[in-house]
Amino acid sequence: MTDGRRPLRFVVIGAGMAGILAVIRLRDRGFEDIAVYEKADRLGGTWRENNYPGVACDVPSILYSYSFAPNPEWTHRFSPGAEIQSYLEDVARRFDVERSITYGQEVVHAEHDGDRWHLRTASGRTDVADVVIGATGVLHHPFVPGLKGLDDFAGDLVHTARWDASVLLNGRKVGIIGTGSSAVQTVGAVVDGVGELTLFQRSAQWVLPQDNPAYTEEEKAGFRADPDSQRRLHDEISELFADGFANAVVDADSPILAHIAELCRDHLETVVDVDLRTRLTPDHRAACKRLVISGDFYEAIQRPHVRLVDADIDRIEAGGIRTTDGVLHELDVLVLATGFRVDRFMRPMEVVGPIGDRLSEAWAERPTAYLSIAVPGLPNLFMLNGPNGPVGNFSLIEVAELQMEYVLQLVDRIADGTCRLVSPSTDATEAHEEARTVAAGKTVWATGCNSWYLDDRGVPMVWPWSFREFQARMAAPEMDAYVLTD
Ligand code: NAP
Secondary structure, three states: OOOOOOOOOEEEEOOOHHHHHHHHHHHHOOOOOEEEEEOOOOOOOHHHHOOOOOOEOOOOOOOOOOOOOOOOOOOEOOOEHHHHHHHHHHHHHHOOOHHHEEEOOOEEEEEEOOOOEEEEEOOOOEEEEOEEEEOOOOOOEEOOOOOOOHHHOOOEEEEHHHOOOOOOOEOOEEEEEOOOHHHHHHHHHHOOOEOEEEEEOOOOOOEEOOOOOEOOHHHHHHHHHOHHHHHHHHHHHHHHHHHHHHHHOOOOOOHHHHHHHHHHHHHHOOOOOHHHHHHOOOOOOOOOOOOEEOOOHHHHHOOOOEEEEOOOEEEEEOOEEEEOOOOEEEOOEEEEOOOEEOOOOOOOOEEEOOOOOEHHHHOOOOOOOEOOOEOOOOOOEEEOOOOOOOOOOOOHHHHHHHHHHHHHHHHHHHHOOOOOEEEEOHHHHHHHHHHHHHHHOOOHHHOOOOOOOEOOOOOEOOOOOOHHHHHHHHHOOOHHHEEEEO
């Protein structure tokens, strides 16, 4: 640094959407000494790892883009995963992010000695940092259900979040377990080619219809010629989203939610067979589970070679799935679309603060963080998309950008000498968590369904206030909530 600020070294953990963002914004702020450690051999995070057939983002692409890198080339309103992966690679190239990334290095240990963080990777590489940014993702560790006999299955077994492209589907008997976004997208993408498709449903889901038009060449040319027009469109859609859907989900009585429920009900009515429609009817309110958005699911599930099985799974056998009614559903391929272990965040990494605070102990019951960003006793460690942040169909890029601007304000205080170490106080963190827990109980996610949003107590692990409130809280840190050390 040449401006009199203290030189700082940064380690960013993870080269997904948030890690790429962190590098770009740190450099914008004048920080150049940055190392990114990525455990895989390619950047992209969730978009690298989720490449099952049909994977797509159900947030409009115009919103699922960095504010500083609008993309005139999006092919559709909602883009396929591979396109998002290419976008992230392209942004990383354009902003020269890759020179900071070391691949194949999983950080397993971080310990603060009172002065700096000392980090160690699985292969034994070490590094030091004044500031660590945890950009390790939320939907990251696939959840494999403990179904009896899973290892006995003689066909091909894949998880949507660890897809194996060598597994052939064409003409074969394919079974899919799950009815979340991943399952629904997979069904729509594979239905044409498979011999038979059996969907194993434990809970029916509400499905919001999706219209996904392609951008015309004319529209794309317009965005290319005038990037500001795309930015304006971004802001308009973002505002509509924040004032519409995003605010509705945190108010279980909202009229917008009632409208969403009506759209889902009307969509379900497109299922002609009454018995099938009944079995596809959820027993919970729309948006209680994360809304599934699809334009082709109901059409696919009504095809003659597709079956919905809602009997409980008893066990997996070599030849297929045996349900509790005694029926064996024969399968060549079994797809687990069973989601993620969502309470991991930076774990299994061991993180130890200067006076011995351990992340494993702080999170022994469940993960918490002051405003999703920082943990008491672990100074100069900031998370993007950390625990209990906004997740309800928001653009996590927008969330991470707001969080990063907030983190940069704390980093500035370290760089300008206001303090050497900064961490949230225990009091502020506990007060935040208490208020969050109370507010979470009033959201639609707490209206009586089981979902990955709920913690072990049944409390939604989310930001339970409006998106506007989130923007306001991220605008500037309340420094009273922090412990500063010289
Ligand atoms: P998910 O929403 O957690 O769904 C998992 C599914 O597996 C559920 O239907 C669940 O049933 C079922 N399941 C789990 N264990 C089971 C068992 N033992 N027996 C039978 N069924 C079982 O996972 P996901 O579909 O991968 O989606 C996770 C999140 O990823 C989404 O909510 C979304 O945030 C994100 N995602 C986003 C997109 C996108 O378009 N942006 C696409 C894919 C995923 P129950 O419902 O009964 O628990």
